[in-house]
Amino acid sequence: MRLYRKERINDLLRDEISRTIMIDIKDPVLNSVTITAVKVSSDLGSAVVYFSKGVDNKDIQVIQDGLSRSAGFIRFIIKKNLCMRRIPVLKFKYDDSIEYGMRIEGLLAGLTRNEK
Numbered sequence: 001m002r003l004y005r006k007e008r009i010n011d012l013l014r015d016e017i018s019r020t021i022m023i024d025i026k027d028p029v030l031n032s033v034t035i036t037a038v039k040v041s042s043d044l045g046s047a048v049v050y051f052s053k054g055v056d057n058k059d060i061q062v063i064q065d066g067l068s069r070s071a072g073f074i075r076f077i078i079k080k081n082l083c084m085r086r087i088p089v090l091k092f093k094y095d096d097s098i099e100y101g102m103r104i105e106g107l108l109a110g111l112t113r114n115e116k
Helices: 003-023 060-081 097-115
Strands: 034-040 046-052 089-094
Touching: 003 034, 003 046, 003 060, 046 060, 046 097, 060 089
Parallel strands: 046 089
Antiparallel strands: 034 046
16 A cells, blocks of 8 residues: 555544544543544554543543544444445554643743743
8 A cells, every 4th residue: 555545544434433532422521522633454454543632631541431432433433424435444543742742842842941
């Protein structure tokens, strides 16, 4: 499979999973979840879905459990809305890159204040 096709599938799945969580899933635990990336395997049999939590202080494990419970329904909606022969099994993983970036930014801001 060409890399370009795989990237298009990743983007397509990310958009569809985000839309499904926002519109079709009524779980209040998932109302502030953002899907940051999707990485499908080369055979399209599985996909790792990276998510970040919103500004609320919900526990990451509670959100991940809610997403895992909803995985079958999300796959059902994807199958209904997209013309894909094979819908990957979804595994959700927390993306801490936003928090990491904010922590680094805070450290850098502290350094610049100390230099003055």
